[in-house]
Amino acid sequence: MNVAGVKIGVIGQGYVGLPLAVAFAEYFPTVGFDINQTRIAQLQANEDNTLEVSVEALIKAQIKGLTFSADVKDMADCNCYVVTVPTPVDNNNSPDLSPLKAATESLCQVLNKGDVVVYESTVYPGATENICGQLISELTGYELNKDFFLGYSPERINPGDKVHTLTNIIKVVSGSDQATAQFLQSLYDRIITAGTHLAPTIQVAEAAKAIENTQRDVNIAFMNELLMMFHKMNIDVLDVIDTAATKWNFLKFTPGLVGGHCIGIDPYYLIHQSQQSGHFPELIATARRINEDMPNYVTSRILKLMAMNKKHVVESKVLVLGLTFKENCPDLRNTRVADIVHELQQLHAHVDVHDAWADADDAVTHLNIELTPKPNTGEYDLVVLAVAHEQYINDQVRKYLKNDGLLVDLKGALPRSLVDERL
Structure with a gap:
């Protein structure tokens, strides 16, 4: 040939x-x-x-x-x-x-x-x-x-x-x-x-692909567990990661939601075939469980913040900034932001979602979420920066809040002085 x-x-x-x-x-x-x-x-x-x-x-x-x-x-x-x-x-x-x-x-x-x-x-x-x-x-x-x-x-x-x-x-x-x-x-x-x-073989190539993203999934799950652990100790996990990263061989991953077409999917293919072969991969499965549960963890943190500030989620006005699975990209596949939106809606919050990159028709078709074309300033009890699109990083996102509104940064992308809570 x-x-x-x-x-x-x-x-x-x-x-x-x-x-x-x-x-x-x-x-x-x-x-x-x-x-x-x-x-x-x-x-x-x-x-x-x-x-x-x-x-x-x-x-x-x-x-x-x-x-x-x-x-x-x-x-x-x-x-x-x-x-x-x-x-x-x-x-x-x-x-x-x-x-x-x-x-x-x-x-x-x-x-x-x-x-x-x-x-x-x-x-x-x-x-x-x-x-x-x-x-x-x-x-x-x-x-x-x-x-x-x-x-x-x-x-x-x-x-x-x-x-x-x-x-x-x-x-x-x-x-x-x-x-x-x-x-x-x-x-x-x-x-x-x-x-x-x-x-050397097709199976080696297939396995290599599967572990590339599984490795990232495991590393992010480790960071997510550190996030939960250090939050209980009242220590900022991002400060810990930045400090640890001064060592040459520390792998700097950050905690957060795991979505997209690869990292949140590929490990299941590896788990499936491993089980078929008679081995249950405990570490990989545990990492998947931790990352799958992150939307629930994030929502619980949001609800606790509102409660501590005497804000009831029922009838509250919430603005979620960003819906895609990653920043500066229109890809909505397997985005876990949608889980947070739907959970807040189930708790009877009025949730507006804005995304500077996502296609509005795709959001409705695939996620049953209607995007808000342009949020109003001074209108929201809570703003959640869910995706670090460049438009939001360069914007004064607190302008969307009421005077006593709360800003939550899920990406650690905004100056700490601007936010009321960050992962």
């Missing part, structure tokens, strides 16, 4: 798939496929509501020959498929592979003998070959490593990060046989300036 004559179909045009399609289009004929026709129409009009790719880059890529389509038949001439669909968990926090299976079923409609299928979605070790590969064989009658070939190259996209982008992050690559692995390494080497790392 060699990269000459490669035509690529990228399945899924979200935070991962779109930057990938744009990068590949610089060197190879590329089709960006997505089942969301509205999303395809926006991309064809050079609009990206994820804000990951600029208008200029979209225009350039389409001039180069990148095409977007919601019709799977438009990938019929492709011979290398890259699957970048989400891999969420269900209501029981078990892996939900239905988007991955649906994408696999779609590409099987156009898959030809000799084609390569690469998965970038987070999965548990063994899923690429045992779930996706088996499904391809069942639907096409093709035999793995004879009629078609598999690869796994886990995505490392960090939404909103304009420094650590697709091309300057080392890319892990693996294949179902040595020839496929080397072919895919050559393919990705064309677009990844930081270079590639060839994993």
